[in-house]
Amino acid sequence: MSTELQKPRSFFNNPRNRALIYQILLLLGLGYFLFSIVSNVLANMEARGIKSGFGFLFTTAGFDILMSLIPYDATHSYGRTFLVGLLNTILVSVIGIVLATIIGFVLGIAYFSKNWLVRKFSIIYVEIFRNIPLLLQVFFWYFAVLAALPAARESISIGEAVFLNVRGLFIPALVGEAGANVIYLAAIVAVVIVIYLTKQSKKKQDETGAQFPIGRVALLILLGLPIIATLTMGTPFHFDYPILGRFSLSGGTTIIPELMALSVALSVYCGAFIAEAVRAGIQAVPHGQTEAARSIGLKERKIMTLIIVPQAMRVIAPLLNSEYQSLVKNSTLATAIGYPDLFTVFVGTSLNQTGQAIEIVFMTMAVYFVINMTISFLMNLFNAKVALSERK
Amino acid sequence: MKEFKPLPALPAPKDTVGMGVWVKQNLFPNLVNSMMTVLIAGFLISVVPGVIDWAIISADWSGTSQLDCKKDGACWVFVSAWMQQFIYGSYPDEQLWRINLALVVLVLVIAAPNVLQKELRNKLGVPMFLLYPFVCAAFLDGRMFSLEYVSTDYWGGFSLNVFLAAASIIIAFPLSFLWALGRRSDMPFVRSVCLILIEFFRGVPVLALFFMGSVMLPLFFPTGTSVDKLLRVWIVLILFMSGYMAEVFRGGFQAIPQGQYEAADSLGLSYWQKTLLIIFPQVIKVSMPNILATFVMLFKNTTFLLIIGIFEMLSTTQTALSNSNWLGGHATEGYLFVALVFWCCCFSMSMISNSIERKLDTGHKN
Numbered sequence: 001m002s003t004e005l006q007k008p009r010s011f012f013n014n015p016r017n018r019a020l021i022y023q024i025l026l027l028l029g030l031g032y033f034l035f036s037i038v039s040n041v042l043a044n045m046e047a048r049g050i051k052s053g054f055g056f057l058f059t060t061a062g063f064d065i066l067m068s069l070i071p072y073d074a075t076h077s078y079g080r081t082f083l084v085g086l087l088n089t090i091l092v093s094v095i096g097i098v099l100a101t102i103i104g105f106v107l108g109i110a111y112f113s114k115n116w117l118v119r120k121f122s123i124i125y126v127e128i129f130r131n132i133p134l135l136l137q138v139f140f141w142y143f144a145v146l147a148a149l150p151a152a153r154e155s156i157s158i159g160e161a162v163f164l165n166v167r168g169l170f171i172p173a174l175v176g177e178a179g180a181n182v183i184y185l186a187a188i189v190a191v192v193i194v195i196y197l198t199k200q201s202k203k204k205q206d207e208t209g210a211q212f213p214i215g216r217v218a219l220l221i222l223l224g225l226p227i228i229a230t231l232t233m234g235t236p237f238h239f240d241y242p243i244l245g246r247f248s249l250s251g252g253t254t255i256i257p258e259l260m261a262l263s264v265a266l267s268v269y270c271g272a273f274i275a276e277a278v279r280a281g282i283q284a285v286p287h288g289q290t291e292a293a294r295s296i297g298l299k300e301r302k303i304m305t306l307i308i309v310p311q312a313m314r315v316i317a318p319l320l321n322s323e324y325q326s327l328v329k330n331s332t333l334a335t336a337i338g339y340p341d342l343f344t345v346f347v348g349t350s351l352n353q354t355g356q357a358i359e360i361v362f363m364t365m366a367v368y369f370v371i372n373m374t375i376s377f378l379m380n381l382f383n384a385k386v387a388l389s390e391r392k
Numbered sequence: 393m394k395e396f397k398p399l400p401a402l403p404a405p406k407d408t409v410g411m412g413v414w415v416k417q418n419l420f421p422n423l424v425n426s427m428m429t430v431l432i433a434g435f436l437i438s439v440v441p442g443v444i445d446w447a448i449i450s451a452d453w454s455g456t457s458q459l460d461c462k463k464d465g466a467c468w469v470f471v472s473a474w475m476q477q478f479i480y481g482s483y484p485d486e487q488l489w490r491i492n493l494a495l496v497v498l499v500l501v502i503a504a505p506n507v508l509q510k511e512l513r514n515k516l517g518v519p520m521f522l523l524y525p526f527v528c529a530a531f532l533d534g535r536m537f538s539l540e541y542v543s544t545d546y547w548g549g550f551s552l553n554v555f556l557a558a559a560s561i562i563i564a565f566p567l568s569f570l571w572a573l574g575r576r577s578d579m580p581f582v583r584s585v586c587l588i589l590i591e592f593f594r595g596v597p598v599l600a601l602f603f604m605g606s607v608m609l610p611l612f613f614p615t616g617t618s619v620d621k622l623l624r625v626w627i628v629l630i631l632f633m634s635g636y637m638a639e640v641f642r643g644g645f646q647a648i649p650q651g652q653y654e655a656a657d658s659l660g661l662s663y664w665q666k667t668l669l670i671i672f673p674q675v676i677k678v679s680m681p682n683i684l685a686t687f688v689m690l691f692k693n694t695t696f697l698l699i700i701g702i703f704e705m706l707s708t709t710q711t712a713l714s715n716s717n718w719l720g721g722h723a724t725e726g727y728l729f730v731a732l733v734f735w736c737c738c739f740s741m742s743m744i745s746n747s748i749e750r751k752l753d754t755g756h757k758n
Contacts, residue, residue: 023581030585037612044611115425116418117432131738132731133692136706140731143713144723329597336699347603357607365596365604372595 041358048355056354057082063349065340067256078350085345086367092262092341093328093371099267100327101320104274109304111279122275129272135333137269142261142337149257152249161241163249169260170242173253179236186229193225194218258339262331270327277319281312313386321379325372332368342367447728458720470722471729474712478729481548481703487540491551494528498558522566525559544622548703550733556622556704557691560629561637567630568637573667575638576645586638593635598693601628606700625702629690636686644679645671684745688738695734705730 011017045052057079064074069087072080110122129137147166150156155165163170176183201212230236242252285308293303334341335348342364351360407413420426450465454472461467471478480491501524504517530536532547532555547555574586593601605628606621613619648671656666698707709726712718 019579023579026582026585040614041611043615047615113425114418114421115428117429118425121432127739128735131688131692131735131742133695133706133734135695135698136727136731136734139706139710139723140727144727147723148721325595329599332597332599333696333699335599343597343599347600351607357611361600361604361608365600368597368600369595 050355050357052356052358054359056356056359061350061353063353065345066338067259067340078354081345081350082342082363085340085342088339088345089328089331089334089341089343089367090371092259092266092331092334092339095259095263096266096270096327096331097324099263100270100274100323103267103271104323105278107271107275108278108282109309111275112282126272126275126279129268130276132269134265134269134330135336138261138265138333138337141265142257146257146261152244155244155249157244161239163242163244165249166257167249167254168257169255170249170252171255172239172241173251175238175240177236177238179233182233183226183229183236186225187222190221190225194221197221256339258334258337261337262334262339265333266327266331269330270323273323273326274320277316277323278312280319281315282308284315285311310386317379317383317386321376321383324375324379328371328375329368458718461720466725467720467722468725470712470718470725473718474708474726477549477708477712478705478733479549480551481708482546483542483548483551484540484546487534487542490532490534490539490542494531495551495554498524498528498554502558521562525562528555528559544620547622548705549708550705552702553691553694553704556626556629556694556697557687559626560633561687561690563630564633564637568634569641569672571634571638572641572645575642590635590638593631594639598632599696599699601632602696602700604628621700622702625697625700629694633686633690636689637683640679640682640686641675643682644675647678648674681745681749684741684748688741691741692734692738705733 012021058077060075061078061081062074063081065072065081065084067088068084069091070080070084072084107122107125110118113119113122149164149166152165152167155163155170157163161172197212197217198214201214205211240251240253242249242254289307289311290303293307298306331341332343335344338344346360347364351357354360419429446465448465450463451468452461452463452465453468455461455469456473458467458469460469476485476488480488483491501520504520505513508517531539532542533544534541571586571590574582575590577583577586602625605624609624609627610619652670652674653666656670661669694704695706697704698710701707703711709730713723713726
């Protein structure tokens with residue numbers, strides 16, 4: 001050992017000591033910062049006469065909400081408004097995610113179509129809708145398109161069952177009577193059978209190579225069982241049709257224009273991004289895969305569904321994850337057109353009435369965190385599944 | 393010996409050349425595709441002439457008030473009458489040169505680091521870039537330059553979108569780089585603080601952050617101090633942008649081969665020398681397309697400020713639409729104009745990002 005190394009080094013030359021000092025400094029700085037914020041907040045709240053705490057959740061809200069999936073009226077508590085808003089947020093997010101995924105996959109695959117017109121259409125769609133602010137699109141659908149629909153008297157109607165007017169889309173509601181449960185049960189049983197059959201047929205194909213026409217059989221079971229159940233029970237439900245009254249419609253289910261505008265805007269906007277992701281994923285699959293598939297004589301559509309898309313999913317899945325999360329976060333734009341989602345109801349009206357800024361903003365943020373973490377968790381499961389089909 | 397005579401080349405098969413073949417192959421290759429072609433073409437034929445007629449042929453182009461719109465088509469008078477508001481907000485007429493000057497300087501400041509020589513770039517370009525937001529804000533405000541004072545209540549329009557987005561990304565640059573460094577640091581406390589910051593600002597809807605800025609931030613400052621609304625929004629935008637950019641930088645760090653760090657260490661460079669001289673230039677290079685994509689997102693998201701009452705461009709449009717002299721239903725014209733402006737900016741930025749990607753692709757792939 002050389003003497004130089006044994007020379008006692010200065011305290012600060014030891015990276016470990018330095019790291020410790022930096023971290024202590026950061027801790028002190030952060031501690032001071034948080035302390036001053038907390039003391040400022042307490043002083044400010046006292047000055048404004050705001051009482052902190054979650055007691056407000058149990059007091060009567062006293063305002064109406066445009067649309068609610070659970071029974072709600074002005075006598076319910078703020079806690080209930082939170083729940084109503086949360087359900088509305090989940091509703092618009094699920095609609096948006098489903099539609100955006102369909103739009104995205106169709107247009108992403110259309111980019112590789114043989115058809116020149118289809119190809120150009122996909123490119124133009126993506127470039128237009130990706131580059132226009134989402135809020136502007138929401139406004140466009142709400143104020144320019146849906147507001148231009150006719151009044152209730154001159155509703156656009158399809159077979160006197162579906163009505164579209166400036167107040168929303170009115171569709172017949174399905175009302176179950178006694179015995180309807182049997183049908184739901186039949187549907188569930190059908191799904192279970194189909195899942196079991198799919199697994200069995202895949203296993204059989206892996207073992208023997210024999211193919212079972214699972215697609216047609218599944219369709220038959222999924223449609224057949226509930227239909228048989230319906231017929232044997234003597235159709236235990238009826239449709240509640242909307243009826244055109246003097247000034248408005250009564251009965252049926254109403255889809256309010258706010259919900260329509262928001263879900264259309266969200267799915268059109270996020271659909272463009274998902275189309276980009278799908279395109280990138282497909283492009284990431286080496287061309288040799290297509291050529292190999294062609295050389296073993298697969299048809300073009302089978303090449304897409306059996307060879308390309310499963311491999312592209314490895315690239316697409318993480319991108320889908322972040323697109324879904326941004327869709328949920330962007331659904332807060334509901335507040336701009338007054339769709340009663342969590343943000344509008346809770347951060348908007350409830351905060352204004354109670355002044356509990358900190359509790360409400362943090363509760364809302366926590367909810368979006370949880371929703372996004374759930375999406376992330378589910379998509380990671382999905383990701384693990386598609387990643388497994390990688391080379392073993 | 394018989395002389396070899398090649399046969400004359402055959403003409404190309406009839407079914408591979410010509411207009412008709414292209415149409416057959418690209419528009420009607422099979423039944424499904426033919427149906428789609430007919431569907432899309434039918435859609436275009438039924439929609440496009442109507443749109444052109446509405447937007448150009450039977451549109452009104454000149455005039456000053458709604459009464460000048462006499463034809464059936466679009467009323468572009470609405471856009472031209474409100475043009476100054478759309479771009480400058482309610483900034484005083486005689487002071488508009490300040491906004492124009494600031495916009496020109498912004499272009500120069502962005503161009504400078506790319507054009508200047510290396511020495512000049514580090515000494516002049518980078519400080520100019522980092523100082524621009526503060527100088528620009530003070531200049532538009534006017535008090536520090538002994539110009540006429542213009543309160544932030546009068547700032548607005550498209551120029552405000554541009555200034556806010558630019559000022560936020562410029563400050564977010566160094567901040568997010570620090571966060572990204574912290575996230576990959578060996579010090580556990582530093583790492584977890586940075587991780588929490590990044591995940592918080594990425595995981596929360598930007599609207600919730602804006603609300604936090606407008607209803608919660610005032611509670612954070614000492615009692616009695618009032619902080620300008622625009623300043624609070626700016627802080628929120630910086631933090632929001634930093635969260636996203638830190639992730640972009642993290643991706644960039646991961647793309648740098650480990651050998652670069654080891655080579656820098658073996659040269660005996662200190663941590664900051666290694667980071668700033670060796671790693672940073674390479675990280676910037678690989679992350680540039682993603683930084684631009686993030687910036688496009690931020691730029692589009694500045695329209696969300698409408699909801700907390702900042703008079704950016706979309707908000708100005710909403711005001712114009714509800715003006716009592718213009719209640720003729722000009723929503724489509726107004727939105728189309730705003731959409732066009734944003735689309736041009738965002739689309740050209742994504743084009744720039746593509747070209748940078750191609751230019752920087754110097755083949756560092758393994």
